[in-house]
Amino acid sequence: MSVNLRNIALFAALAxxxxxxxxxxxxxxxxxxxxxxxxxxxxxxxxNMQWGYAGLFNIGIMGFVALGGLAVVLVSMPPVxxxxxxxxxxxxxxxLVGAASMVAAVLVWSKLPKGRVRGLALLAVLxxxxxxYSMVFDPAVRAVEAxxxxxxxxxxxxxxxxxxxxxxxxxxAAGAAWLIGKTALGLRSDYLAIATLGISEIVLALLKNxxxxxxxxxxxxxxxxxxxxEVNLQQNPAFVAxxxxxxxDLATTSSIVVxxxxxxxxxxxxxxxxxLVETAWRSPxxxxxxxxxxxxxSAAAMGKDVTRRHLQIFVLGSxxxxxxxxxxxxxxxxxxxxTYQPLRYTFLIWVMVVVGGSGNxxxxxxxxxxxxWLWVMVxxxxxxxxxxxxxxxxxxxxxxxxxxxxxxxxxxxxxxxxLLLVLRFSPRGLIxxx
Amino acid sequence: MDILNAIVALLNFVIIPGAAYGAQLALGxxxxxxxxxxxxxxxxxxxxxxxxxxxxxxxxxWGLLALGISFGPLPTALLALxxxxxxxxxxxxxxxxxxxxFYRKVKAAPVIxxxxxxxxxxxxxxxxxxxxxxxxxxxxDGERFIINAREFRxxxxxxxxxxxxxxxxxxxxxxxxxxxxxxxxxxxxRTGKSMxxxxxxxxxxxxxxxxxxxxxxxxxxxxxxxxxxxGVLYGLDKSFKAFTYFQLLLPIFAxxxxxxxxxxxxxxxxxxxxxxxxxxxxxxxxxxxxxxxPADWAPAGLVQLMGTDYKFAVSFAIxxxxxxxxxxxxxxxxxx
Numbered sequence: 001m002s003v004n005l006r007n008i009a010l011f012a013a014l015a016x017x018x019x020x021x022x023x024x025x026x027x028x029x030x031x032x033x034x035x036x037x038x039x040x041x042x043x044x045x046x047x048n049m050q051w052g053y054a055g056l057f058n059i060g061i062m063g064f065v066a067l068g069g070l071a072v073v074l075v076s077m078p079p080v081x082x083x084x085x086x087x088x089x090x091x092x093x094x095x096l097v098g099a100a101s102m103v104a105a106v107l108v109w110s111k112l113p114k115g116r117v118r119g120l121a122l123l124a125v126l127x128x129x130x131x132x133y134s135m136v137f138d139p140a141v142r143a144v145e146a147x148x149x150x151x152x153x154x155x156x157x158x159x160x161x162x163x164x165x166x167x168x169x170x171x172x173a174a175g176a177a178w179l180i181g182k183t184a185l186g187l188r189s190d191y192l193a194i195a196t197l198g199i200s201e202i203v204l205a206l207l208k209n210x211x212x213x214x215x216x217x218x219x220x221x222x223x224x225x226x227x228x229x230e231v232n233l234q235q236n237p238a239f240v241a242x243x244x245x246x247x248x249d250l251a252t253t254s255s256i257v258v259x260x261x262x263x264x265x266x267x268x269x270x271x272x273x274x275x276l277v278e279t280a281w282r283s284p285x286x287x288x289x290x291x292x293x294x295x296x297x298s299a300a301a302m303g304k305d306v307t308r309r310h311l312q313i314f315v316l317g318s319x320x321x322x323x324x325x326x327x328x329x330x331x332x333x334x335x336x337x338x339t340y341q342p343l344r345y346t347f348l349i350w351v352m353v354v355v356g357g358s359g360n361x362x363x364x365x366x367x368x369x370x371x372x373w374l375w376v377m378v379x380x381x382x383x384x385x386x387x388x389x390x391x392x393x394x395x396x397x398x399x400x401x402x403x404x405x406x407x408x409x410x411x412x413x414x415x416x417x418x419l420l421l422v423l424r425f426s427p428r429g430l431i432x433x434x
Numbered sequence: 435m436d437i438l439n440a441i442v443a444l445l446n447f448v449i450i451p452g453a454a455y456g457a458q459l460a461l462g463x464x465x466x467x468x469x470x471x472x473x474x475x476x477x478x479x480x481x482x483x484x485x486x487x488x489x490x491x492x493x494x495x496w497g498l499l500a501l502g503i504s505f506g507p508l509p510t511a512l513l514a515l516x517x518x519x520x521x522x523x524x525x526x527x528x529x530x531x532x533x534x535x536f537y538r539k540v541k542a543a544p545v546i547x548x549x550x551x552x553x554x555x556x557x558x559x560x561x562x563x564x565x566x567x568x569x570x571x572x573x574x575d576g577e578r579f580i581i582n583a584r585e586f587r588x589x590x591x592x593x594x595x596x597x598x599x600x601x602x603x604x605x606x607x608x609x610x611x612x613x614x615x616x617x618x619x620x621x622x623x624r625t626g627k628s629m630x631x632x633x634x635x636x637x638x639x640x641x642x643x644x645x646x647x648x649x650x651x652x653x654x655x656x657x658x659x660x661x662x663x664x665g666v667l668y669g670l671d672k673s674f675k676a677f678t679y680f681q682l683l684l685p686i687f688a689x690x691x692x693x694x695x696x697x698x699x700x701x702x703x704x705x706x707x708x709x710x711x712x713x714x715x716x717x718x719x720x721x722x723x724x725x726x727x728p729a730d731w732a733p734a735g736l737v738q739l740m741g742t743d744y745k746f747a748v749s750f751a752i753x754x755x756x757x758x759x760x761x762x763x764x765x766x767x768x769x770x
Binding site (some may be wrong): 059130134184201205207343344347350413414417421423424427 | 474533544546554555561618680681688691743753
């Protein structure tokens with residue numbers, strides 16, 4: 001980013017916005033917004049890699065974010081020994097059988113000559129494969145889910161440090177992105193959009209229904225944390241003494257310290273990513289990506305493999321989203337598949353990228369913080385506005401209660417209108433690409 | 435072995451629901467395909483256009499019922515449908531005027547228009563929720579069944595009952611009428627022909643004096659009619675909930691792509707392909723197989739390939755297979 005006055009002023013305005021929030025609502029709440037703002041900025045960074053650098057339209061961000069969340073459970077939760085004993089190995093074996101029959105089907109399709117034999121052989125492989133798979137897999141799932149269903153009923157994770165889950169979340173999302181990109185890239189640009197929309201719905205369906213994996217809608221709570229618990233801080237004599245010296249309230253201070261440590265971790269990730277992406281962008285690789293984005297035909301004529309490069313950046317961008325998803329689940333301390341909404345995890349991120357300035361990393365960071373703040377604040381503001389508007393109406397009138405209830409939906413409308421206005425009147429966003 | 439009962443069970447649980455769902459998807463996919471053919475972008479706001487149209491129709495239905503008007507044995511919503519279509523047409527024409535027209539003028543890339551349609555989707559979704567809320571609404575009235583399961587059992591003496599709901603019958607009849615009218619319009623009228631010409635070759639159409647703005651406006655009105663009809667039929671058959679309509683986007687797009695984007699005939703075929711695959715894959719075949727197989731061969735499990743929660747995975751899998759093997763769809767669409 002060229003360090004110019006305009007950009008500095010924009011970030012200064014953002015700082016003032018957050019400081020103002022801290023003055024009115026206190027530091028505790030503000031830091032909560034800051035932490036999610038940092039995570040949103042990472043997500044926006046990932047989407048910006050895909051959209052701003054390659055013009056790829058991904059509307060399945062929610063799916064990749066959710067995969068990151070799943071990675072946290074799979075990496076950091078302790079394994080459930082009883083469940084593994086009850087049918088863990090058999091379950092894994094069942095999955096392998098399923099995968100093997102898919103591979104066999106693909107082999108039959110690609111190796112056998114075209115004709116009726118191929119069709120029949122494919123059908124036979126699929127039927128036999130599916131029967132074997134359900135014979136091995138279904139009883140194992142029932143056995144695993146029967147183990148103490150109110151508290152576990154799943155296989156658990158690997159019991160590794162939770163910070164390892166962040167790169168793991170990125171890897172999981174990258175794998176899914178590779179599968180999607182392999183099928184949909186190289187075709188019309190809208191196909192990738194439709195395919196990503198599909199994969200995100202399926203990832204969510206998997207998370208909600210496969211109880212053996214991550215307990216489904218029963219949620220996994222009490223995930224390990226990379227920072228100390230508030231309670232432990234409050235019992236730590238050194239901390240208590242320190243807080244007393246400064247004359248601070250113990251409960252609030254401990255909560256702020258915990259949030260600050262999260263913010264520190266997230267900030268390290270964000271800055272490292274920005275640095276990596278900026279460096280890559282100035283390298284010959286970045287020059288090639290720009291050339292491809294600006295004119296695919298001429299880049300292809302120069303011998304660049306456009307589809308391959310698109311696949312590369314699509315996978316990388318999705319990995320960043322997956323990592324952000326893992327960070328978010330770590331922050332929440334629980335995986336709740338029921339709370340993933342496309343509106344919140346896909347479209348909001350898009351608004352951040354577009355408003356911040358597509359193709360500019362610092363723009364994404366700015367957009368992430370700004371739009372997240374708006375997202376949190378629009379509802380109370382909308383309620384205030386509506387209560388002023390409806391002041392003249394009698395209490396309990398139909399229109400008044402309808403309008404007050406509808407305030408909750410103001411967010412959708414506001415975000416949509418912001419997106420449309422920015423796309424129309426300032427398509428380059430707040431911090432345009434150089 | 436009991437073939438008659440098996441056929442009745444198959445009709446009851448697979449063929450009739452599949453046909454009704456297929457007709458609803460086909461109407462939805464027709465709207466998507468028309469926008470794609472004429473305006474040349476994938477309209478992600480289509481699901482929410484359906485939701486808006488249905489919400490409008492529901493409100494008019496309530497109004498009619500409050501006035502004491504009903505449609506006898508048929509659902510009152512059918513009377514309200516033209517009003518719903520009119521209001522939705524106003525909304526999409528307004529959207530075109532305020533939003534899409536600018537991008538047409540600057541000849542923006544299709545992917546920008548897709549993104550803009552996402553913004554429109556947001557706004558429409560917000561408006562719908564603002565007007566009617568997020569709760570599930572049932573707005574069917576009139577006669578519930580054309581063929582009642584119990585009466586069917588008594589009349590035929592079969593063990594298996596056959597239920598044919600009024601909403602399913604209406605879906606099929608209305609869909610046939612809508613599709614026939616659409617094809618008549620596209621193939622026989624002057625405006626319809628100019629639309630097809632515009633879709634085939636924009637420059638040539640402009641040269642021969644076709645007014646593009648008029649073609650676009652007519653397209654939007656037809657799309658509004660198709661979307662509202664599809665939405666109302668789906669809502670009558672199941673129930674209305676704003677979020678469900680957003681989720682319908684995936685099967686609708688899959689239908690349009692499977693048939694070949696931009697090809698109306700393909701959209702209809704695609705709708706039925708997706709609907710029947712979804713129903714057959716998520717149906718528990720135990721009952722039918724028990725009738726068909728000898729007694730001691732009867733399956734122990736449900737013989738269900740996939741839980742109903744994964745029905746989106748079916749449309750998605752079909753979509754992926756089509757993209758891998760034949761990206762232009764069954765009927766050659768405009769893709770690629």
